[in-house]
Amino acid sequence: xxxxxxxxxxxxxxxxxxxxxxxxxxFLVLQHWLFATLAIALGATxxxxxxxxxxxxxxxxxxxxxxxxxxxxxxxxxxxxxLRAGASMAKxxxxxxxxxxLKGRLTTVLMLADAPKPSVLWPYLxxxxxxxxxxxxxxxxxxxxxSRAVFGLLAALLLFAAAMPFSAIARGGRHRLxxxxxxxxxxxxxxxxxxxxxxxxxxxxxxxxIYADPxxxxxxxxxxxxxxxxxxxxGQGLGKLINRARDFANAVQNKLTGRNDLNRxxxxxxxxxxxxxxTVRNHDRPRGPSSDASGKGGGMAGSLPGSGHASTxxxxxxxxxxxxxxxxxxxxxxxxxxxxxxANPDASPPPPGLAPNPLxxxxxxxxxxxNHGSGSDPAHLFGEASNQPVGSDSFKIAIEAEPSTEASAxxxxxxxxxxxxxxxxxxxxxxxxxxxAAVPAGDQLTIKRVFxx
Amino acid sequence: xxxxxxxxxxxxxxxxxxxxxxxRIQAEIHKVIVGHEQAIxxxxxxxxAGGHVLIEGVPxxxxxxxxxxxxxxxNLSFNRIQFTVDLMPADITGTRVxxxxxxxxxxxxxxxxxxxxxxxxxxxxxxxxxxxxSALLEAMAELQVTVGGTTYPLAPPYFVMATLNPIEMExxxxxxxxxxxxxxxxxxLGYPGEDELVRIISSATGPDEAAVIPVxxxxxxxxxxxxxxxLVREVIVAPxxxxxxxRMVRATQPDNSxxxxxxxxxxxxxxxxxxxxxxxxxxxxxALILGAKVRAMLxxxxxxxxxxxxxxxxxxLEHRIMLNYSAHSDNIDATHIVEQVVKSVRAARx
Numbered sequence: 001x002x003x004x005x006x007x008x009x010x011x012x013x014x015x016x017x018x019x020x021x022x023x024x025x026x027f028l029v030l031q032h033w034l035f036a037t038l039a040i041a042l043g044a045t046x047x048x049x050x051x052x053x054x055x056x057x058x059x060x061x062x063x064x065x066x067x068x069x070x071x072x073x074x075x076x077x078x079x080x081x082x083l084r085a086g087a088s089m090a091k092x093x094x095x096x097x098x099x100x101x102l103k104g105r106l107t108t109v110l111m112l113a114d115a116p117k118p119s120v121l122w123p124y125l126x127x128x129x130x131x132x133x134x135x136x137x138x139x140x141x142x143x144x145x146x147s148r149a150v151f152g153l154l155a156a157l158l159l160f161a162a163a164m165p166f167s168a169i170a171r172g173g174r175h176r177l178x179x180x181x182x183x184x185x186x187x188x189x190x191x192x193x194x195x196x197x198x199x200x201x202x203x204x205x206x207x208x209x210i211y212a213d214p215x216x217x218x219x220x221x222x223x224x225x226x227x228x229x230x231x232x233x234x235g236q237g238l239g240k241l242i243n244r245a246r247d248f249a250n251a252v253q254n255k256l257t258g259r260n261d262l263n264r265x266x267x268x269x270x271x272x273x274x275x276x277x278x279t280v281r282n283h284d285r286p287r288g289p290s291s292d293a294s295g296k297g298g299g300m301a302g303s304l305p306g307s308g309h310a311s312t313x314x315x316x317x318x319x320x321x322x323x324x325x326x327x328x329x330x331x332x333x334x335x336x337x338x339x340x341x342x343a344n345p346d347a348s349p350p351p352p353g354l355a356p357n358p359l360x361x362x363x364x365x366x367x368x369x370x371n372h373g374s375g376s377d378p379a380h381l382f383g384e385a386s387n388q389p390v391g392s393d394s395f396k397i398a399i400e401a402e403p404s405t406e407a408s409a410x411x412x413x414x415x416x417x418x419x420x421x422x423x424x425x426x427x428x429x430x431x432x433x434x435x436x437a438a439v440p441a442g443d444q445l446t447i448k449r450v451f452x453x
Numbered sequence: 454x455x456x457x458x459x460x461x462x463x464x465x466x467x468x469x470x471x472x473x474x475x476x477r478i479q480a481e482i483h484k485v486i487v488g489h490e491q492a493i494x495x496x497x498x499x500x501x502a503g504g505h506v507l508i509e510g511v512p513x514x515x516x517x518x519x520x521x522x523x524x525x526x527x528n529l530s531f532n533r534i535q536f537t538v539d540l541m542p543a544d545i546t547g548t549r550v551x552x553x554x555x556x557x558x559x560x561x562x563x564x565x566x567x568x569x570x571x572x573x574x575x576x577x578x579x580x581x582x583x584x585x586x587s588a589l590l591e592a593m594a595e596l597q598v599t600v601g602g603t604t605y606p607l608a609p610p611y612f613v614m615a616t617l618n619p620i621e622m623e624x625x626x627x628x629x630x631x632x633x634x635x636x637x638x639x640x641x642l643g644y645p646g647e648d649e650l651v652r653i654i655s656s657a658t659g660p661d662e663a664a665v666i667p668v669x670x671x672x673x674x675x676x677x678x679x680x681x682x683x684l685v686r687e688v689i690v691a692p693x694x695x696x697x698x699x700r701m702v703r704a705t706q707p708d709n710s711x712x713x714x715x716x717x718x719x720x721x722x723x724x725x726x727x728x729x730x731x732x733x734x735x736x737x738x739x740a741l742i743l744g745a746k747v748r749a750m751l752x753x754x755x756x757x758x759x760x761x762x763x764x765x766x767x768x769x770l771e772h773r774i775m776l777n778y779s780a781h782s783d784n785i786d787a788t789h790i791v792e793q794v795v796k797s798v799r800a801a802r803x
Binding site for chain 1: 465467468684687688689690691692693694749752753754755756757758759760761
């Protein structure tokens with residue numbers, strides 16, 4: 001009886017040691033899961049932060065999605081493998097058998113411990129296995145206390161630690177920059193033909209001042225109404241989707257990087273019409289006195305629809321005529337009432353020093369260049385007076401497209417102009433619009449002489 | 454008187470007794486047989502596991518000498534049958550003959566054949582006809598012989614060793630699968646190496662013959678051997694090990710075997726599906742476990758391990774695998790098949 005009791009005690013000790021080995025193995029598996037999960041989360045976060053600093057919105061969105069997907073897949077895989085790696089008693093006994101070279105002793109003892117006296121050799125097996133207990137001590141079966149996955153965690157921490165200062169440096173650099181350097185130039189010109197109009201985000205505040213001659217504004221109005229038309233081309237859905245993605249990515253990027261696009265300085269955008277198209281020519285709205293002339297050579301700057309104010313005569317009505325300028329309101333008022341002949345039959349080409357600017361709209365063939373060259377040609381000194389109202393070509397408008405239900409979060413940045421062009425080439429100077437004034441007949445000869453010199 | 458002879462056969466042997474006896478028999482055999490360590494160990498394993506052995510080897514490699522030496526070392530009755538094409542079943546099992554009694558009456562009396570012994574050597578068994586070969590079936594499987602409606606038991610231990618000559622195929626009859634299956638192990642005896650050959654020359658051509666000392670005393674050898682065989686059966690097998698052996702045997706059976714029907718082996722071995730007509734029978738699994746038990750006891754263990762199964766697989770399974778024509782045309786033998794099976798099953802275990 002005491003012999004049997006001793007055998008039972010030995011058996012209990014053997015099983016206890018297997019349990020201890022199992023606990024150690026499972027603790028390591030738990031560590032592995034924890035460290036690997038943290039490492040993946042940290043590494044993915046660091047990569048996404050770096051991408052937010054370095055990449056544009058769409059590239060950032062794509063890379064962030066890829067990184068997130070990879071991280072998610074890795075997390076799932078690690079969780080599954082660690083679940084499989086968890087050791088049951090039988091598995092712990094098998095591992096201990098293999099690592100201690102016990103040739104199945106522990107497995108056999110474990111499996112048959114509850115069997116009623118499996119063999120006459122059972123006491124021998126228990127005694128033999130008990131005698132080898134030092135071989136399968138938990139510390140010998142699994143010497144490691146900390147999982148090797150901790151190295152992965154350290155690597156991820158290093159990556160994270162490297163990414164954060166980089167982000168801080170980039171952020172500090174942005175704060176030190178002047179406000180004007182953080183965004184596009186304050187004054188830009190854009191050709192209306194290259195202008196792509198999309199519905200505005202209702203959550204955004206207008207951040208641009210747009211001025212143009214009336215004809216260009218009319219075309220802008222046409223484009224706005226066309227943009228508001230739901231029956232447009234098939235690419236709209238994809239475009240909207242991309243815009244939404246860009247807005248979302250931008251918002252996330254701003255949160256991650258601390259940028260604030262609302263602090264950007266307002267943009268003063270001058271719209272020009274480099275290529276007057278039939279949209280303007282075929283317009284059925286009331287025109288100014290020069291509306292007939294403008295029909296010849298492509299419409300030029302004119303009055304706003306229904307405004308009743310003649311902006312200028314259509315200098316672009318015939319090739320070689322000087323471009324038409326729309327004046328600010330104060331100048332237009334000053335010169336109001338003087339309206340000589342609308343078209344000068346003695347029109348001559350502009351002087352060589354006043355070459356048309358193709359970017360701004362100096363193309364005389366198309367009748368562009370409404371904003372410069374007025375009065376510089378002696379042949380066109382005495383045209384029809386400008387009767388533009390105050391601020392007819394320089395006023396602020398807020399572009400408001402149709403309200404969209406797809407607004408991003410409040411505080412999202414506004415759209416940047418899609419196509420920013422340098423207004424003048426190196427041979428040109430920014431010109432100021434001057435209204436054509438009515439010159440008294442007695443003074444015309446004198447003035448002409450001055451210019452002919 | 455040596456130690457083994459002095460031991461009391463009534464005592465229950467221990468694992469150390471078994472290992473000591475086994476090593477002593479091995480040593481006695483090696484007095485005569487040079488080399489062939491693995492073959493001799495497998496031979497003795499089959500003996501202690503209670504099975505029979507098929508020895509395959511080219512002529513002159515000591516097959517007959519090995520068996521004779523074993524009989525001498527065990528101090529058990531030993532018979533030898535030289536199988537020839539005209540050998541009849543009655544020549545093996547015995548027959549009823551008419552003998553005159555003391556009173557002058559004549560009656561049929563059973564005259565036991567050479568099969569009635571403890572150790573039987575069937576030399577070149579494939580030279581006999583299948584009918585004669587089959588005469589051994591009952592004796593090997595059931596330890597009895599039935600002649601003329603009367604069953605005669607064989608005295609245990611009963612150990613049959615049959616030799617095969619793989620070279621001379623003309624005038625031979627391949628053993629039927631049923632008989633092959635009754636051999637626990639198939640042992641191969643190859644040509645000895647140069648050093649071993651030198652030792653064979655010096656020992657066999659000298660004036661003194663090696664004297665084999667019986668390990669067991671006369672009269673108690675059978676009892677002691679049976680005691681050790683019972684001890685082998687006591688070796689403990691964990692359920693996962695049994696499953697491992699079963700899985701290994703199942704892996705030798707091709708998926709398209711019509712014997713299996715819809716059953717499919719859990720482990721697919723490409724070589725088996727391609728080259729095997731019939732895999733190992735359940736006797737193969739028994740052979741794996743019994744051989745592993747002997748190996749475990751030799752290692753001083755009361756339990757068997759996966760490694761014991763792996764080591765015994767070639768001897769236990771090779772002769773149970775029937776190859777198809779593709780295997781013969783591709784020069785694939787059963788050894789290769791068993792290697793692939795063991796590798797696959799071991800990999801599945803890991």
